[in-house]
Amino acid sequence: MTEKPIDNTTRLRLLKNAELLFAEKGFHAVSVREITKAAKCNLAAVNYHFGGKMNLYLEVFRSRWIPRARRIRHSFEAALQGLDPPFLDDVVGALAQAFLEGPLTDEERRCHSQLMYRELANPTGALDLLAEKVMQPFFMKLRNLLRPHLPETIGDDRLLLSIMSIIAMVIHFNFSREAVSRLTGRTYDAAFKARLVEHITEFSLKGLGGMNIQEQQP
Amino acid sequence: MTEKPIDNTTRLRLLKNAELLFAEKGFHAVSVREITKAAKCNLAAVNYHFGGKMNLYLEVFRSRWIPRARRIRHSFEAALQGLDPPFLDDVVGALAQAFLEGPLTDEERRCHSQLMYRELANPTGALDLLAEKVMQPFFMKLRNLLRPHLPETIGDDRLLLSIMSIIAMVIHFNFSREAVSRLTGRTYDAAFKARLVEHITEFSLKGLGGMNIQEQQP
DNA sequence: TTGCTATTCAAACGTTCGTTTGATACAAAC
DNA sequence: GTTTGTATCAAACGAACGTTTGAATAGCAA
Numbered sequence: 145m146t147e148k149p150i151d152n153t154t155r156l157r158l159l160k161n162a163e164l165l166f167a168e169k170g171f172h173a174v175s176v177r178e179i180t181k182a183a184k185c186n187l188a189a190v191n192y193h194f195g196g197k198m199n200l201y202l203e204v205f206r207s208r209w210i211p212r213a214r215r216i217r218h219s220f221e222a223a224l225q226g227l228d229p230p231f232l233d234d235v236v237g238a239l240a241q242a243f244l245e246g247p248l249t250d251e252e253r254r255c256h257s258q259l260m261y262r263e264l265a266n267p268t269g270a271l272d273l274l275a276e277k278v279m280q281p282f283f284m285k286l287r288n289l290l291r292p293h294l295p296e297t298i299g300d301d302r303l304l305l306s307i308m309s310i311i312a313m314v315i316h317f318n319f320s321r322e323a324v325s326r327l328t329g330r331t332y333d334a335a336f337k338a339r340l341v342e343h344i345t346e347f348s349l350k351g352l353g354g355m356n357i358q359e360q361q362p
Numbered sequence: 363m364t365e366k367p368i369d370n371t372t373r374l375r376l377l378k379n380a381e382l383l384f385a386e387k388g389f390h391a392v393s394v395r396e397i398t399k400a401a402k403c404n405l406a407a408v409n410y411h412f413g414g415k416m417n418l419y420l421e422v423f424r425s426r427w428i429p430r431a432r433r434i435r436h437s438f439e440a441a442l443q444g445l446d447p448p449f450l451d452d453v454v455g456a457l458a459q460a461f462l463e464g465p466l467t468d469e470e471r472r473c474h475s476q477l478m479y480r481e482l483a484n485p486t487g488a489l490d491l492l493a494e495k496v497m498q499p500f501f502m503k504l505r506n507l508l509r510p511h512l513p514e515t516i517g518d519d520r521l522l523l524s525i526m527s528i529i530a531m532v533i534h535f536n537f538s539r540e541a542v543s544r545l546t547g548r549t550y551d552a553a554f555k556a557r558l559v560e561h562i563t564e565f566s567l568k569g570l571g572g573m574n575i576q577e578q579q580p
Numbered sequence: 581t582t583g584c585t586a587t588t589c590a591a592a593c594g595t596t597c598g599t600t601t602g603a604t605a606c607a608a609a610c
Numbered sequence: 611g612t613t614t615g616t617a618t619c620a621a622a623c624g625a626a627c628g629t630t631t632g633a634a635t636a637g638c639a640a
Contacts, residue, residue, distance in 0.1 A: 154617080154618080169484070170388065170390065170483070170484060172388065172390035172391045173390045173484075175596080175597065175598085176597080176598060176599085177596085177597080177598090185618080185619095186617095186618055186619050186620080187598095187599090187619090187620090188599080188600080188601090188618080188619075188620090189617090189618075189619095190598085190599090191598080191599060191600075192616095192617075192618080193617095196598075196599075197597095197598065197599090258483070261483055262483060264537070264538040264540075264541050265388070265476070265479055265480060265483060265537065265538070266387070266388060266391070267540055267541075271540070271541065275541065275544050275545065279541070279545060280545065283545060301546065301548075301557075302561065304545070304546055305546070305557075305558070305561045305565075306561070306565060308534075308535075308542065308545070308546075309531050309534075309561070309562070309565050312530050312531050312533075312534035312535070313527050313530050313531070315530075315534070316526075316527075316530035316533070316534065317526075317530070319482070319483065320482040320483070322482075322485055322489070323482050323485075323489065323493065323497070324526065326493050327493065327497060327498065327501060327522070327526070328519065328522055328523070328526075330519075339519075339523075340523070343520065343523045343524070343527070344527070347523075347524060347527050347569040347570075348569065350568045350569045350570075350571070351565040351566065351568045351569035352565075352568075353568070372587080372588080393626075393627065393628085394627080394628060394629085395626085395627080395628090403588080403589095404587095404588055404589050404590080405589085405590090405628095405629090406588080406589070406590090406629080406630080406631090407587090407588075407589090408628090408629090409628080409629060409630075410586095410587075410588080411587095414628075414629080415628065415629090
């Protein structure tokens with residue numbers, strides 16, 4: 145417990161502030177001066193502790209993004225605990241909820257989605273980490289969870305596309321909040337988020353097959 | 363016809379090359395020197411013709427992105443011509459096809475999606491243009507097309523969310539090609555694109571309701 | 581020709597960038 | 611007390627940035 149007490153070290157302050165700024169503006173739009181100013185430390189601290197701006201960026205993913213992705217995944221799996229096997233709507237509902245409500249604070253979630261979106265848009269090397277350590281295994285897990293509830297005629301590729309569609313929605317509604325808010329005329333409060341979870345769950349459930357949902361929900 | 367013959371002017375070369383580079387790397391990651399070098403013109407040309415880098419960026423949207431969005435929309439509407447009223451699967455199929463296959467070359471489509479994605483991620487002022495001139499009217503059009511085929515119990519907001527879900531998929535599969543390719547193990551050739559159109563259409567159709575599809579497709 | 585306008589160009593502008601440096605402070609080890 | 615190693619700091623570095631300048635070059639009208 146005392147291994148890392150509060151750890152309000154320069155290093156950690158840098159990671160926290162860097163993540164927020166990178167998420168908000170993107171790698172190129174944030175300067176080292178901006179980061180160190182926000183972290184209330186000297187300009188040279190980035191190079192001392194991380195060896196450069198790019199390494200700081202990568203370290204943000206290694207030590208903050210990936211652990212948070214794990215928290216999301218654990219939240220998802222915890223929601224399915226005891227349901228053996230979970231029904232289709234359990235899986236999809238837990239998925240949407242883990243991402244849109246889940247264990248993160250709202251600021252964390254925004255940060256998380258934006259960093260991911262940006263990395264999808266502009267692979268800088270961090271995408272390698274995400275794909276290998278997070279996405280790939282998570283998608284496999286999802287496939288195994290969904291497979292028993294779908295007709296056997298559905299191939300693996302088809303199932304994978306469906307999973308990516310759901311993820312696409314989740315990411316999109318998390319990420320392009322500004323556009324979504326503008327087009328729907330709604331602010332991103334708890335009520336709207338709950339509405340989104342409901343919508344994504346319903347839409348995805350029906351999209352996935354819709355043939356054996358009725359038997360589960362009388 | 364002779365109004366704009368070839369128009370291989372410096373101005374147009376700048377717009378073309380700037381668009382490609384902005385789409386590929388994002389606004390901040392591209393330098394004026396890089397653009398003018400690609401356009402084979404002098405460094406000062408950007409400021410002479412557009413009055414600055416940001417104005418060039420905005421002009422890319424005004425004179426290239428928006429007209430292309432119109433071509434997509436026309437392609438979508440042309441596919442529905444003669445179908446009065448179009449069925450649900452006509453609308454959704456035409457939508458997916460217009461975006462993923464449609465009237466654009468593959469390079470244009472990549473460029474188009476990337477610019478849009480980036481602007482959703484990083485609103486720089488161009489998003490105002492897109493939302494007002496393109497998205498808003500297009501979404502209204504879609505809503506009117508879909509409305510007659512869905513149960514009356516579905517509210518406007520619900521329908522709008524469904525539309526945004528479909529668009530989210532279309533954008534996502536167009537944009538994050540690298541990640542999609544990596545996770546599916548498939549290259550973005552014509553066959554895969556056709557597969558994506560098929561998938562999005564099917565998934566969206568079912569997601570939209572699934573209650574009156576059967577009557578249309580015996 | 582002479583003027584006028586529009587465009588291109590090399591060069592330089594001032595600013596900001598990421599990074600490096602060398603001095604300084606501070607604590608634990610000897 | 612001295613040494614050693616870690617961390618922070620102000621200052622400066624060279625490079626790259628967006629932009630400006632003023633001269634050179636065309637094309638066309640008078």
